[in-house]
Amino acid sequence: MTVLFASDLDQTLIYSRRSMGSEVKPEELIEVERFEGKPQSFMTEQSQSALWELDSNTVFVPVTTRTREQYERVTGIYEGSEPPQFAIISNGAVILENGEPIKEWSTDIRHQCVSRKTVIEELLPVIQQHFDEEWVLRVRQAEDWFVYLIVDRALFPEEKIGFYTEIFRSIGWGLSLQGRKLYFMPESITKAAAMEYVRDRIQADYVIAAGDSLLDLDLLESADAGFLAAHGEAVRADAEISEHIIVTEELGIKAGEEILAKVADLSVQSK
Ligand SMILES: [Mg+2]
Structure with missing residues (x-):
C-alpha cells in the first residue's frame, strides 16, 4: 500500500531560531535552510533521519505556503541532492513535479480565483x-x-x-x-485540493498530513490521519478538528520530532 505523507514545513517540520522553543540543544540541530548567507531554518538530527528513513512505501510531499523561491531554499529536507518528486507550494496554487510547475493545475486555480x-x-x-x-x-x-x-x-x-x-x-x-x-x-487556493491531485497521481491508498496553522486545517481534514502541532495558530484559535487529527504533546521543534516519529510508525504499520 502506498502512503502519502503531506506535510507543512514551517513550524511543523522545520523551525527558525525564534520558533524552535527552548527544549533543544544546539548540538541536536541541523541547518536545513540558508538565507542571505545565514542559517535560517532547522530540524533536529533525529527529525531529519526519521524523514529520510521513512519506509519506501511512503511518499513525502512538502505542502507549504512558501513561494517557489522560498521553498527552493529548504534543501535540508531533500534526501540526497534530489528534491521530492512532488511539492505543493504557494498554499496549493502551484504544484511542482520534478521541480517544475504543473501548468494546467495553476491555470485552473487562476480561473477559479478570477470567476470568484x-x-x-x-x-x-x-x-x-x-x-x-x-x-x-x-x-x-x-x-x-x-x-x-x-x-x-x-x-x-x-x-x-x-x-x-x-x-x-x-x-x-x-x-x-x-x-x-x-x-x-x-478560498480557491487550498492545500487540500492540491494534495488530492497528488494523491490521485501517485495512487496513494492512505494519507497522513501534518501542520500547525489555520491554512493547514483543510489538508488535515481531508487526510486519513493528521497531526497538528500544539504550539500552532490552529490550536491557539481553538479551531474545531475531527477525531482523526491528533494534537502533539510536545511544542516547538520537539513537536516536529514527535510528528515524524509517529509518521514513521504509521508508515511501517501500513506495509
Ligand atoms: Mg506552518
Missing part, C-alpha cells in the same frame, strides 16, 4: 480601507496569488482578528496569522 473575484486587485483596496494602522509594516504579494502583511506583533490587536476574519471571509478570503505575517488567502 478573489484576485489581488480586488483585495488591495479593502486592505487599504481596514488596515491603515501603525502596526502594518509592509504589504507583500506572493506571485499574484495571495497577499500578506508584515505586522508588528507587539502592537497588533489580537482581539480584532475575529472581526477581520468575518469581513474578509464575506469577500472570499481566509485569514491566517503566523508569526509576523498576516495572510489573506483566496
Whole structure:
C-alpha cells in the first residue's frame, strides 16, 4: 500500500531560531535552510533521519505556503541532492513535479480565483480601507496569488482578528496569522485540493498530513490521519478538528520530532 505523507514545513517540520522553543540543544540541530548567507531554518538530527528513513512505501510531499523561491531554499529536507518528486507550494496554487510547475493545475486555480473575484486587485483596496494602522509594516504579494502583511506583533490587536476574519471571509478570503505575517488567502487556493491531485497521481491508498496553522486545517481534514502541532495558530484559535487529527504533546521543534516519529510508525504499520 502506498502512503502519502503531506506535510507543512514551517513550524511543523522545520523551525527558525525564534520558533524552535527552548527544549533543544544546539548540538541536536541541523541547518536545513540558508538565507542571505545565514542559517535560517532547522530540524533536529533525529527529525531529519526519521524523514529520510521513512519506509519506501511512503511518499513525502512538502505542502507549504512558501513561494517557489522560498521553498527552493529548504534543501535540508531533500534526501540526497534530489528534491521530492512532488511539492505543493504557494498554499496549493502551484504544484511542482520534478521541480517544475504543473501548468494546467495553476491555470485552473487562476480561473477559479478570477470567476470568484478573489484576485489581488480586488483585495488591495479593502486592505487599504481596514488596515491603515501603525502596526502594518509592509504589504507583500506572493506571485499574484495571495497577499500578506508584515505586522508588528507587539502592537497588533489580537482581539480584532475575529472581526477581520468575518469581513474578509464575506469577500472570499481566509485569514491566517503566523508569526509576523498576516495572510489573506483566496478560498480557491487550498492545500487540500492540491494534495488530492497528488494523491490521485501517485495512487496513494492512505494519507497522513501534518501542520500547525489555520491554512493547514483543510489538508488535515481531508487526510486519513493528521497531526497538528500544539504550539500552532490552529490550536491557539481553538479551531474545531475531527477525531482523526491528533494534537502533539510536545511544542516547538520537539513537536516536529514527535510528528515524524509517529509518521514513521504509521508508515511501517501500513506495509
Ligand atoms: Mg506552518
